Amino acid sequence: MFDDFIVPCLREDIEIDIITDNNEELAVLTDKKGYAQQPVVIPSYFLKIIELIDGQHTFSELLKAIKAHLKFEIEPSILIDILKEFNNRCYLESSNYYFTKYQLDYYKSLPIRPAVCKGMTYPEQAVELELELNKILSECEVQKTKENTNFVIVPHIDFSIGKIAHEVYAPAYQLIKNSDADLYVIFGTSHYGNSDLFMLSEKDFETPLGIAMTDKEIINDLQKILGEKLTIDELAHRYEHSIELQIILLQYINKGKDFKILPVLTGSFHNFVYKRLQPNKDDSFFNFILSLNEAIKSRNKKPMFIASADFAHIGRKFQDNFDAEPALEQLKLEDANLIDQIVKGDSEAFFNAVAIENDKRRICGLAPIYSLLETQKLYLNNEKLQGKVLKYNQWNEVETRSAVSFASIAFI
Secondary structure, three states, rough: OOOOOOOOOOOOOEEEEEEEEEEEEEEEOOOOOOOOOOEEEEEEHHHHHHHHHOOOOEEHHHHHHHHHHHHOOHHHHHHHHHHHHHHHHOEOOOOHHHHHHHHHHHHHHHHHHOOOEEEOOOOOOOOHHHHHHHHOOOOOOOOOOOOOEEEEEEEEEEOHHHHHHHHHHHHHHHHOOOOOOOOOEEEEEEEOOOOOOEEEEEEEEEEOOOEEEEEHHHHHHHHHHHHHOOOOOOOHHOOOOHHHHHHHHHHHOOOOOOOOOEEEEEOOOHHHHOOOOOHHHHHHHHHHHHHHHHHHHHOOOOOOEEEEEEOOEEEHHOOOOOOHHHHHHHHHHHHHHHHHHHHHHOOHHHHHHHHOOOOOOOOOHHHHHHHHHHHHHHHOOOOOOOEEEEEEEEEEEEOEEEEEEEEEEEEE
């Protein structure tokens, strides 16, 4: 494959961190600029091989250099697989990287983020989409209530799985309809980028129902307060569904009303879980939540805070060595423990319940839910609201022997 030309060098802007997992020392390679969507994890001793990927060797020369410098031979097929993986993920200064960079730099220059879920998660045409959203919101009895809320947890599970998803979305958005909010702060799970704890987008969001305007005044205020510590990561938002799904529901229930959004993707809490460190003890986390509250209050906004979050992911599809279905009752009990901490507004107990198990059930809503609870504390000056579980469900994906759990919760 590489015999006749120079192996491209590793990009100089790739960051390398050393972690320990199950007593094994690993190197995590991350592209903070976002051209590579996922990190690469390798045994730490492979770093010596990476040092030799300097753009000065052909493939055969690289094999010889590894043997000479590291005193061991590596199978050509293994080295090929490593280089293929690096190249595919844009970690090498290759034509693939430069082409990808051109495409993504062009995307970053666009003022509007195009919808990426239309035609897959929901219908592409506005009329069909409105019919679908009407069906979703009809999956619960409309309660004539004066209850209002500024803090809601809703899933981002795919609409297309049907009623079990619809009847969790529906009561949350029936309640949100009562709100007079003019700003919706959406904390979304970030599935594609992890450049920071909080990653914002300055783009407006286009859907078949129109364009949702991002509140650039709030972002400008945050930039004045936080400076370079505020992360705008358009590439993390590019393919992300966790915020987009909330936006189309907000557009539907707010038809004819003026409102703005603040799209905030929350990064991984892996390091906090590993270290058993409460995120609110981290300066970057605390300063962002504090600054967000200050910016919103100084603009006299009427905010609604939404955590777009699913719960557990278990089974074969998620690399567990067991089928999900026999574990669903136990999963319900474990989720009930988490939800009990959430409805109390106890972010620290919620985090501890996940961290003590090393997040073995992959709670993808950990970061957005925790962020919402911490925002609530500051916004209400430590006054606690009581959480109310609107609906809990599980999706048992029989074909993959896997399951996902999710819930809607409002703080009244």
